[in-house]
Amino acid sequence: MRVAVIGASGRMGKNLIMAISDMQGVSLGAAILKPGSSLLGADAGEIAGIGKLGVPAVASLEDCIDDFDVLIDFTTPALTLQNAAFCAQYAKAIVVGTTGLNDDEKVQLEGFAKQSPVVFAPNMSVGVNLTLKLLATAAEILGDDYDVEIVEAHHRHKVDSPSGTALRMGEVVADALGRDLKECAVYGREGQIGPRTQKEIGFETIRAGDVVGEHSVWFATEGERIEIVHKASSRMTFAKGAVRAASWLEGKQAGMYDMQDVLNLK
Structure with missing residues:
Protein backbone atom coordinates (compact mmCIF):
# COMPACT_ATOMS: atom_id res chain seq x y z
CA MET A 1 0.00 0.00 0.00
CA ARG A 2 1.29 3.44 -0.97
CA VAL A 3 0.53 5.82 1.86
CA ALA A 4 0.15 9.60 1.73
CA VAL A 5 0.76 11.73 4.81
CA ILE A 6 -0.81 15.17 5.10
CA GLY A 7 0.88 17.67 7.41
CA ALA A 8 4.17 15.89 6.79
CA SER A 9 6.32 18.50 8.52
CA GLY A 10 4.36 18.45 11.78
CA ARG A 11 5.10 16.38 14.85
CA MET A 12 2.58 13.71 13.92
CA GLY A 13 3.49 13.82 10.24
CA LYS A 14 7.15 13.12 10.95
CA ASN A 15 6.27 10.20 13.19
CA LEU A 16 3.99 8.78 10.50
CA ILE A 17 6.77 8.96 7.91
CA MET A 18 9.12 7.14 10.28
CA ALA A 19 6.49 4.50 11.06
CA ILE A 20 5.79 3.90 7.37
CA SER A 21 9.51 3.47 6.73
CA ASP A 22 9.74 0.87 9.51
CA MET A 23 6.72 -1.24 8.50
CA GLN A 24 6.72 -3.95 5.87
CA GLY A 25 3.98 -3.95 3.26
CA VAL A 26 3.60 -0.19 3.06
CA SER A 27 5.63 2.60 1.49
CA LEU A 28 5.48 6.37 1.51
CA GLY A 29 3.79 7.47 -1.69
CA ALA A 30 3.24 11.15 -1.01
CA ALA A 31 3.85 13.88 1.56
CA ILE A 32 1.63 16.96 1.61
CA LEU A 33 2.43 20.32 3.20
CA LYS A 34 0.60 23.64 3.45
CA PRO A 35 0.68 25.69 0.23
CA GLY A 36 3.52 28.18 0.47
CA SER A 37 5.56 26.09 2.91
CA SER A 38 9.30 26.69 2.63
CA LEU A 39 9.76 22.89 2.64
CA LEU A 40 7.81 22.23 -0.56
CA GLY A 41 9.95 20.13 -2.90
CA ALA A 42 12.14 18.86 -0.07
CA ASP A 43 12.51 15.11 0.38
CA ALA A 44 9.95 13.79 2.87
CA GLY A 45 12.49 11.52 4.51
CA GLU A 46 14.83 14.43 5.15
CA ILE A 47 11.93 16.44 6.58
CA ALA A 48 11.34 13.58 9.02
CA GLY A 49 15.05 13.31 9.80
CA ILE A 50 15.56 9.79 8.46
CA GLY A 51 17.37 10.47 5.18
CA LYS A 52 16.18 10.58 1.58
CA LEU A 53 13.17 8.53 0.54
CA GLY A 54 12.77 9.91 -2.96
CA VAL A 55 9.39 11.47 -2.20
CA PRO A 56 9.27 15.27 -2.67
CA ALA A 57 6.77 17.20 -0.55
CA VAL A 58 3.85 18.71 -2.49
CA ALA A 59 1.17 21.30 -1.72
CA SER A 60 -2.06 19.38 -2.37
CA LEU A 61 -3.64 15.99 -2.90
CA GLU A 62 -4.21 16.93 -6.53
CA ASP A 63 -0.43 17.15 -6.97
CA CYS A 64 0.03 13.49 -5.99
CA ILE A 65 -3.25 11.89 -7.04
CA ASP A 66 -1.54 8.96 -8.81
CA ASP A 67 1.05 8.36 -6.09
CA PHE A 68 -0.96 6.91 -3.19
CA ASP A 69 -3.63 4.34 -2.31
CA VAL A 70 -4.50 5.48 1.22
CA LEU A 71 -4.26 8.82 3.02
CA ILE A 72 -3.50 9.20 6.74
CA ASP A 73 -5.10 12.35 8.13
CA PHE A 74 -4.45 13.86 11.58
CA THR A 75 -5.47 17.44 10.78
CA THR A 76 -8.61 19.43 11.68
CA PRO A 77 -12.28 18.49 11.25
CA ALA A 78 -12.88 20.90 8.35
CA LEU A 79 -9.76 19.85 6.44
CA THR A 80 -10.37 16.17 7.16
CA LEU A 81 -13.82 16.37 5.56
CA GLN A 82 -12.33 18.05 2.48
CA ASN A 83 -9.73 15.30 2.24
CA ALA A 84 -12.32 12.56 2.78
CA ALA A 85 -14.42 14.02 -0.03
CA PHE A 86 -11.38 13.94 -2.31
CA CYS A 87 -10.63 10.31 -1.38
CA ALA A 88 -14.25 9.31 -1.99
CA GLN A 89 -14.23 10.98 -5.40
CA TYR A 90 -11.03 9.26 -6.51
CA ALA A 91 -11.53 5.87 -4.81
CA LYS A 92 -8.75 6.35 -2.26
CA ALA A 93 -8.90 4.86 1.22
CA ILE A 94 -8.42 7.14 4.23
CA VAL A 95 -7.35 6.67 7.85
CA VAL A 96 -8.72 9.46 10.05
CA GLY A 97 -7.12 10.16 13.42
CA THR A 98 -8.48 13.70 13.66
CA THR A 99 -10.33 14.46 16.90
CA GLY A 100 -12.97 17.06 17.69
CA LEU A 101 -15.47 16.12 14.96
CA ASN A 102 -19.03 16.98 15.96
CA ASP A 103 -22.03 14.76 15.26
CA ASP A 104 -22.84 16.42 11.93
CA GLU A 105 -19.23 16.08 10.76
CA LYS A 106 -19.22 12.41 11.70
CA VAL A 107 -22.36 11.90 9.63
CA GLN A 108 -20.63 13.55 6.67
CA LEU A 109 -17.66 11.24 7.11
CA GLU A 110 -19.97 8.23 7.16
CA GLY A 111 -21.42 9.46 3.86
CA PHE A 112 -17.97 9.49 2.25
CA ALA A 113 -17.40 5.96 3.59
CA LYS A 114 -20.19 4.76 1.29
CA GLN A 115 -17.87 5.49 -1.65
CA SER A 116 -14.45 4.45 -0.29
CA PRO A 117 -13.12 2.67 2.81
CA VAL A 118 -12.55 4.79 5.93
CA VAL A 119 -10.91 3.87 9.23
CA PHE A 120 -11.98 6.45 11.81
CA ALA A 121 -10.94 6.24 15.45
CA PRO A 122 -10.35 8.88 18.13
CA ASN A 123 -7.18 7.04 19.09
CA MET A 124 -5.04 4.85 16.83
CA SER A 125 -2.99 3.31 19.63
CA SER A 233 4.81 8.49 26.17
CA SER A 234 5.37 9.05 22.44
CA ARG A 235 3.27 10.01 19.41
CA MET A 236 4.91 7.06 17.68
CA THR A 237 2.35 4.76 19.30
CA PHE A 238 -0.44 6.59 17.42
CA ALA A 239 1.60 6.64 14.22
CA LYS A 240 2.25 2.90 14.31
CA GLY A 241 -1.42 2.19 14.86
CA ALA A 242 -2.46 4.46 11.98
CA VAL A 243 0.01 2.81 9.61
CA ARG A 244 -1.23 -0.60 10.71
CA ALA A 245 -4.75 0.57 9.85
CA ALA A 246 -3.57 1.81 6.45
CA SER A 247 -2.04 -1.58 5.68
CA TRP A 248 -5.21 -3.37 6.87
CA LEU A 249 -7.33 -1.37 4.40
CA GLU A 250 -5.77 -3.09 1.40
CA GLY A 251 -8.54 -4.79 -0.56
CA LYS A 252 -11.31 -3.60 1.77
CA GLN A 253 -14.70 -2.56 0.42
CA ALA A 254 -16.16 0.90 0.97
CA GLY A 255 -17.42 1.31 4.52
CA MET A 256 -16.78 2.85 7.92
CA TYR A 257 -14.31 0.91 10.05
CA ASP A 258 -12.53 1.58 13.34
CA MET A 259 -9.49 0.25 15.15
CA GLN A 260 -11.56 -2.47 16.78
CA ASP A 261 -12.05 -3.83 13.24
CA VAL A 262 -8.36 -3.44 12.41
CA LEU A 263 -7.32 -5.34 15.54
CA ASN A 264 -10.13 -7.94 15.28
CA LEU A 265 -11.42 -7.03 18.73
CA LYS A 266 -15.12 -7.12 17.85
Missing part, protein backbone atom coordinates in the same frame (compact mmCIF):
# COMPACT_ATOMS: atom_id res chain seq x y z
CA VAL A 126 -3.17 -0.47 19.82
CA GLY A 127 -2.97 -0.22 23.62
CA VAL A 128 -5.86 2.24 23.86
CA ASN A 129 -8.07 0.05 21.71
CA LEU A 130 -7.29 -2.95 23.89
CA THR A 131 -8.17 -0.72 26.86
CA LEU A 132 -11.58 -0.02 25.32
CA LYS A 133 -12.21 -3.76 25.21
CA LEU A 134 -11.23 -4.07 28.88
CA LEU A 135 -13.52 -1.18 29.82
CA ALA A 136 -16.52 -2.81 28.18
CA THR A 137 -15.83 -6.04 30.05
CA ALA A 138 -15.36 -4.24 33.37
CA ALA A 139 -18.55 -2.21 33.00
CA GLU A 140 -20.60 -5.28 32.12
CA ILE A 141 -19.35 -7.14 35.20
CA LEU A 142 -19.44 -4.25 37.70
CA GLY A 143 -22.76 -2.77 36.62
CA ASP A 144 -24.55 0.18 38.19
CA ASP A 145 -23.14 -0.35 41.69
CA TYR A 146 -19.88 1.36 40.70
CA ASP A 147 -19.42 5.08 40.03
CA VAL A 148 -17.56 5.84 36.80
CA GLU A 149 -15.13 8.75 36.44
CA ILE A 150 -12.80 9.43 33.49
CA VAL A 151 -9.68 11.55 33.94
CA GLU A 152 -7.60 12.59 30.93
CA ALA A 153 -4.44 14.67 30.52
CA HIS A 154 -2.81 16.11 27.40
CA HIS A 155 -0.29 18.76 26.39
CA ARG A 156 -1.10 22.47 26.60
CA HIS A 157 -1.60 22.76 22.82
CA LYS A 158 -4.56 20.36 22.53
CA VAL A 159 -7.63 22.33 21.47
CA ASP A 160 -10.55 19.93 22.11
CA SER A 161 -11.81 18.85 25.51
CA PRO A 162 -12.52 16.22 26.67
CA SER A 163 -10.26 14.28 24.37
CA GLY A 164 -11.81 12.12 21.68
CA THR A 165 -10.34 9.10 23.44
CA ALA A 166 -11.96 10.02 26.75
CA LEU A 167 -15.31 10.48 25.04
CA ARG A 168 -14.95 7.12 23.30
CA MET A 169 -14.14 5.50 26.64
CA GLY A 170 -17.29 7.06 28.05
CA GLU A 171 -19.34 5.79 25.11
CA VAL A 172 -18.00 2.25 25.53
CA VAL A 173 -18.80 2.21 29.25
CA ALA A 174 -22.23 3.79 28.75
CA ASP A 175 -23.13 1.28 26.03
CA ALA A 176 -22.09 -1.63 28.25
CA LEU A 177 -24.28 -0.24 31.06
CA GLY A 178 -27.26 0.46 28.81
CA ARG A 179 -26.96 4.24 29.15
CA ASP A 180 -26.89 7.16 26.70
CA LEU A 181 -23.68 9.14 27.27
CA LYS A 182 -25.33 12.35 26.06
CA GLU A 183 -27.78 12.06 28.94
CA CYS A 184 -25.49 10.87 31.73
CA ALA A 185 -22.17 12.66 31.08
CA VAL A 186 -21.02 15.36 33.52
CA TYR A 187 -18.13 17.55 32.39
CA GLY A 188 -16.25 19.02 35.34
CA ARG A 189 -17.75 20.05 38.67
CA GLU A 190 -17.76 23.34 40.51
CA GLY A 191 -19.69 24.88 43.39
CA GLN A 192 -22.49 23.38 45.47
CA ILE A 193 -23.43 20.60 43.10
CA GLY A 194 -24.81 18.11 45.61
CA PRO A 195 -24.01 14.40 45.66
CA ARG A 196 -23.34 12.63 42.40
CA THR A 197 -26.17 10.68 40.84
CA GLN A 198 -25.85 6.93 40.52
CA LYS A 199 -25.73 6.76 36.74
CA GLU A 200 -23.67 9.81 35.79
CA ILE A 201 -20.28 9.38 34.10
CA GLY A 202 -17.90 12.15 35.05
CA PHE A 203 -15.11 13.67 32.96
CA GLU A 204 -12.14 15.63 34.27
CA THR A 205 -9.60 17.30 31.98
CA ILE A 206 -5.97 18.32 32.52
CA ARG A 207 -3.97 20.40 30.02
CA ALA A 208 -0.31 20.89 30.92
CA GLY A 209 3.19 20.87 29.50
CA ASP A 210 4.04 18.25 26.91
CA VAL A 211 1.87 15.34 28.12
CA VAL A 212 1.34 13.11 25.09
CA GLY A 213 -1.80 11.47 26.44
CA GLU A 214 -2.98 9.83 29.66
CA HIS A 215 -6.39 8.33 30.42
CA SER A 216 -7.65 6.80 33.65
CA VAL A 217 -11.10 5.31 34.14
CA TRP A 218 -12.28 4.79 37.72
CA PHE A 219 -14.88 2.26 38.79
CA ALA A 220 -15.49 3.08 42.46
CA THR A 221 -17.86 1.81 45.12
CA GLU A 222 -17.93 1.55 48.91
CA GLY A 223 -14.76 -0.24 49.93
CA GLU A 224 -12.84 -0.45 46.66
CA ARG A 225 -11.79 1.29 43.47
CA ILE A 226 -10.64 -0.22 40.18
CA GLU A 227 -8.60 1.91 37.78
CA ILE A 228 -7.92 1.07 34.15
CA VAL A 229 -5.12 3.31 32.90
CA HIS A 230 -3.38 3.97 29.61
CA LYS A 231 -0.39 6.30 29.28
CA ALA A 232 1.24 7.25 25.98
Whole structure:
Protein backbone atom coordinates (compact mmCIF):
# COMPACT_ATOMS: atom_id res chain seq x y z
CA MET A 1 0.00 0.00 0.00
CA ARG A 2 1.29 3.44 -0.97
CA VAL A 3 0.53 5.82 1.86
CA ALA A 4 0.15 9.60 1.73
CA VAL A 5 0.76 11.73 4.81
CA ILE A 6 -0.81 15.17 5.10
CA GLY A 7 0.88 17.67 7.41
CA ALA A 8 4.17 15.89 6.79
CA SER A 9 6.32 18.50 8.52
CA GLY A 10 4.36 18.45 11.78
CA ARG A 11 5.10 16.38 14.85
CA MET A 12 2.58 13.71 13.92
CA GLY A 13 3.49 13.82 10.24
CA LYS A 14 7.15 13.12 10.95
CA ASN A 15 6.27 10.20 13.19
CA LEU A 16 3.99 8.78 10.50
CA ILE A 17 6.77 8.96 7.91
CA MET A 18 9.12 7.14 10.28
CA ALA A 19 6.49 4.50 11.06
CA ILE A 20 5.79 3.90 7.37
CA SER A 21 9.51 3.47 6.73
CA ASP A 22 9.74 0.87 9.51
CA MET A 23 6.72 -1.24 8.50
CA GLN A 24 6.72 -3.95 5.87
CA GLY A 25 3.98 -3.95 3.26
CA VAL A 26 3.60 -0.19 3.06
CA SER A 27 5.63 2.60 1.49
CA LEU A 28 5.48 6.37 1.51
CA GLY A 29 3.79 7.47 -1.69
CA ALA A 30 3.24 11.15 -1.01
CA ALA A 31 3.85 13.88 1.56
CA ILE A 32 1.63 16.96 1.61
CA LEU A 33 2.43 20.32 3.20
CA LYS A 34 0.60 23.64 3.45
CA PRO A 35 0.68 25.69 0.23
CA GLY A 36 3.52 28.18 0.47
CA SER A 37 5.56 26.09 2.91
CA SER A 38 9.30 26.69 2.63
CA LEU A 39 9.76 22.89 2.64
CA LEU A 40 7.81 22.23 -0.56
CA GLY A 41 9.95 20.13 -2.90
CA ALA A 42 12.14 18.86 -0.07
CA ASP A 43 12.51 15.11 0.38
CA ALA A 44 9.95 13.79 2.87
CA GLY A 45 12.49 11.52 4.51
CA GLU A 46 14.83 14.43 5.15
CA ILE A 47 11.93 16.44 6.58
CA ALA A 48 11.34 13.58 9.02
CA GLY A 49 15.05 13.31 9.80
CA ILE A 50 15.56 9.79 8.46
CA GLY A 51 17.37 10.47 5.18
CA LYS A 52 16.18 10.58 1.58
CA LEU A 53 13.17 8.53 0.54
CA GLY A 54 12.77 9.91 -2.96
CA VAL A 55 9.39 11.47 -2.20
CA PRO A 56 9.27 15.27 -2.67
CA ALA A 57 6.77 17.20 -0.55
CA VAL A 58 3.85 18.71 -2.49
CA ALA A 59 1.17 21.30 -1.72
CA SER A 60 -2.06 19.38 -2.37
CA LEU A 61 -3.64 15.99 -2.90
CA GLU A 62 -4.21 16.93 -6.53
CA ASP A 63 -0.43 17.15 -6.97
CA CYS A 64 0.03 13.49 -5.99
CA ILE A 65 -3.25 11.89 -7.04
CA ASP A 66 -1.54 8.96 -8.81
CA ASP A 67 1.05 8.36 -6.09
CA PHE A 68 -0.96 6.91 -3.19
CA ASP A 69 -3.63 4.34 -2.31
CA VAL A 70 -4.50 5.48 1.22
CA LEU A 71 -4.26 8.82 3.02
CA ILE A 72 -3.50 9.20 6.74
CA ASP A 73 -5.10 12.35 8.13
CA PHE A 74 -4.45 13.86 11.58
CA THR A 75 -5.47 17.44 10.78
CA THR A 76 -8.61 19.43 11.68
CA PRO A 77 -12.28 18.49 11.25
CA ALA A 78 -12.88 20.90 8.35
CA LEU A 79 -9.76 19.85 6.44
CA THR A 80 -10.37 16.17 7.16
CA LEU A 81 -13.82 16.37 5.56
CA GLN A 82 -12.33 18.05 2.48
CA ASN A 83 -9.73 15.30 2.24
CA ALA A 84 -12.32 12.56 2.78
CA ALA A 85 -14.42 14.02 -0.03
CA PHE A 86 -11.38 13.94 -2.31
CA CYS A 87 -10.63 10.31 -1.38
CA ALA A 88 -14.25 9.31 -1.99
CA GLN A 89 -14.23 10.98 -5.40
CA TYR A 90 -11.03 9.26 -6.51
CA ALA A 91 -11.53 5.87 -4.81
CA LYS A 92 -8.75 6.35 -2.26
CA ALA A 93 -8.90 4.86 1.22
CA ILE A 94 -8.42 7.14 4.23
CA VAL A 95 -7.35 6.67 7.85
CA VAL A 96 -8.72 9.46 10.05
CA GLY A 97 -7.12 10.16 13.42
CA THR A 98 -8.48 13.70 13.66
CA THR A 99 -10.33 14.46 16.90
CA GLY A 100 -12.97 17.06 17.69
CA LEU A 101 -15.47 16.12 14.96
CA ASN A 102 -19.03 16.98 15.96
CA ASP A 103 -22.03 14.76 15.26
CA ASP A 104 -22.84 16.42 11.93
CA GLU A 105 -19.23 16.08 10.76
CA LYS A 106 -19.22 12.41 11.70
CA VAL A 107 -22.36 11.90 9.63
CA GLN A 108 -20.63 13.55 6.67
CA LEU A 109 -17.66 11.24 7.11
CA GLU A 110 -19.97 8.23 7.16
CA GLY A 111 -21.42 9.46 3.86
CA PHE A 112 -17.97 9.49 2.25
CA ALA A 113 -17.40 5.96 3.59
CA LYS A 114 -20.19 4.76 1.29
CA GLN A 115 -17.87 5.49 -1.65
CA SER A 116 -14.45 4.45 -0.29
CA PRO A 117 -13.12 2.67 2.81
CA VAL A 118 -12.55 4.79 5.93
CA VAL A 119 -10.91 3.87 9.23
CA PHE A 120 -11.98 6.45 11.81
CA ALA A 121 -10.94 6.24 15.45
CA PRO A 122 -10.35 8.88 18.13
CA ASN A 123 -7.18 7.04 19.09
CA MET A 124 -5.04 4.85 16.83
CA SER A 125 -2.99 3.31 19.63
CA VAL A 126 -3.17 -0.47 19.82
CA GLY A 127 -2.97 -0.22 23.62
CA VAL A 128 -5.86 2.24 23.86
CA ASN A 129 -8.07 0.05 21.71
CA LEU A 130 -7.29 -2.95 23.89
CA THR A 131 -8.17 -0.72 26.86
CA LEU A 132 -11.58 -0.02 25.32
CA LYS A 133 -12.21 -3.76 25.21
CA LEU A 134 -11.23 -4.07 28.88
CA LEU A 135 -13.52 -1.18 29.82
CA ALA A 136 -16.52 -2.81 28.18
CA THR A 137 -15.83 -6.04 30.05
CA ALA A 138 -15.36 -4.24 33.37
CA ALA A 139 -18.55 -2.21 33.00
CA GLU A 140 -20.60 -5.28 32.12
CA ILE A 141 -19.35 -7.14 35.20
CA LEU A 142 -19.44 -4.25 37.70
CA GLY A 143 -22.76 -2.77 36.62
CA ASP A 144 -24.55 0.18 38.19
CA ASP A 145 -23.14 -0.35 41.69
CA TYR A 146 -19.88 1.36 40.70
CA ASP A 147 -19.42 5.08 40.03
CA VAL A 148 -17.56 5.84 36.80
CA GLU A 149 -15.13 8.75 36.44
CA ILE A 150 -12.80 9.43 33.49
CA VAL A 151 -9.68 11.55 33.94
CA GLU A 152 -7.60 12.59 30.93
CA ALA A 153 -4.44 14.67 30.52
CA HIS A 154 -2.81 16.11 27.40
CA HIS A 155 -0.29 18.76 26.39
CA ARG A 156 -1.10 22.47 26.60
CA HIS A 157 -1.60 22.76 22.82
CA LYS A 158 -4.56 20.36 22.53
CA VAL A 159 -7.63 22.33 21.47
CA ASP A 160 -10.55 19.93 22.11
CA SER A 161 -11.81 18.85 25.51
CA PRO A 162 -12.52 16.22 26.67
CA SER A 163 -10.26 14.28 24.37
CA GLY A 164 -11.81 12.12 21.68
CA THR A 165 -10.34 9.10 23.44
CA ALA A 166 -11.96 10.02 26.75
CA LEU A 167 -15.31 10.48 25.04
CA ARG A 168 -14.95 7.12 23.30
CA MET A 169 -14.14 5.50 26.64
CA GLY A 170 -17.29 7.06 28.05
CA GLU A 171 -19.34 5.79 25.11
CA VAL A 172 -18.00 2.25 25.53
CA VAL A 173 -18.80 2.21 29.25
CA ALA A 174 -22.23 3.79 28.75
CA ASP A 175 -23.13 1.28 26.03
CA ALA A 176 -22.09 -1.63 28.25
CA LEU A 177 -24.28 -0.24 31.06
CA GLY A 178 -27.26 0.46 28.81
CA ARG A 179 -26.96 4.24 29.15
CA ASP A 180 -26.89 7.16 26.70
CA LEU A 181 -23.68 9.14 27.27
CA LYS A 182 -25.33 12.35 26.06
CA GLU A 183 -27.78 12.06 28.94
CA CYS A 184 -25.49 10.87 31.73
CA ALA A 185 -22.17 12.66 31.08
CA VAL A 186 -21.02 15.36 33.52
CA TYR A 187 -18.13 17.55 32.39
CA GLY A 188 -16.25 19.02 35.34
CA ARG A 189 -17.75 20.05 38.67
CA GLU A 190 -17.76 23.34 40.51
CA GLY A 191 -19.69 24.88 43.39
CA GLN A 192 -22.49 23.38 45.47
CA ILE A 193 -23.43 20.60 43.10
CA GLY A 194 -24.81 18.11 45.61
CA PRO A 195 -24.01 14.40 45.66
CA ARG A 196 -23.34 12.63 42.40
CA THR A 197 -26.17 10.68 40.84
CA GLN A 198 -25.85 6.93 40.52
CA LYS A 199 -25.73 6.76 36.74
CA GLU A 200 -23.67 9.81 35.79
CA ILE A 201 -20.28 9.38 34.10
CA GLY A 202 -17.90 12.15 35.05
CA PHE A 203 -15.11 13.67 32.96
CA GLU A 204 -12.14 15.63 34.27
CA THR A 205 -9.60 17.30 31.98
CA ILE A 206 -5.97 18.32 32.52
CA ARG A 207 -3.97 20.40 30.02
CA ALA A 208 -0.31 20.89 30.92
CA GLY A 209 3.19 20.87 29.50
CA ASP A 210 4.04 18.25 26.91
CA VAL A 211 1.87 15.34 28.12
CA VAL A 212 1.34 13.11 25.09
CA GLY A 213 -1.80 11.47 26.44
CA GLU A 214 -2.98 9.83 29.66
CA HIS A 215 -6.39 8.33 30.42
CA SER A 216 -7.65 6.80 33.65
CA VAL A 217 -11.10 5.31 34.14
CA TRP A 218 -12.28 4.79 37.72
CA PHE A 219 -14.88 2.26 38.79
CA ALA A 220 -15.49 3.08 42.46
CA THR A 221 -17.86 1.81 45.12
CA GLU A 222 -17.93 1.55 48.91
CA GLY A 223 -14.76 -0.24 49.93
CA GLU A 224 -12.84 -0.45 46.66
CA ARG A 225 -11.79 1.29 43.47
CA ILE A 226 -10.64 -0.22 40.18
CA GLU A 227 -8.60 1.91 37.78
CA ILE A 228 -7.92 1.07 34.15
CA VAL A 229 -5.12 3.31 32.90
CA HIS A 230 -3.38 3.97 29.61
CA LYS A 231 -0.39 6.30 29.28
CA ALA A 232 1.24 7.25 25.98
CA SER A 233 4.81 8.49 26.17
CA SER A 234 5.37 9.05 22.44
CA ARG A 235 3.27 10.01 19.41
CA MET A 236 4.91 7.06 17.68
CA THR A 237 2.35 4.76 19.30
CA PHE A 238 -0.44 6.59 17.42
CA ALA A 239 1.60 6.64 14.22
CA LYS A 240 2.25 2.90 14.31
CA GLY A 241 -1.42 2.19 14.86
CA ALA A 242 -2.46 4.46 11.98
CA VAL A 243 0.01 2.81 9.61
CA ARG A 244 -1.23 -0.60 10.71
CA ALA A 245 -4.75 0.57 9.85
CA ALA A 246 -3.57 1.81 6.45
CA SER A 247 -2.04 -1.58 5.68
CA TRP A 248 -5.21 -3.37 6.87
CA LEU A 249 -7.33 -1.37 4.40
CA GLU A 250 -5.77 -3.09 1.40
CA GLY A 251 -8.54 -4.79 -0.56
CA LYS A 252 -11.31 -3.60 1.77
CA GLN A 253 -14.70 -2.56 0.42
CA ALA A 254 -16.16 0.90 0.97
CA GLY A 255 -17.42 1.31 4.52
CA MET A 256 -16.78 2.85 7.92
CA TYR A 257 -14.31 0.91 10.05
CA ASP A 258 -12.53 1.58 13.34
CA MET A 259 -9.49 0.25 15.15
CA GLN A 260 -11.56 -2.47 16.78
CA ASP A 261 -12.05 -3.83 13.24
CA VAL A 262 -8.36 -3.44 12.41
CA LEU A 263 -7.32 -5.34 15.54
CA ASN A 264 -10.13 -7.94 15.28
CA LEU A 265 -11.42 -7.03 18.73
CA LYS A 266 -15.12 -7.12 17.85
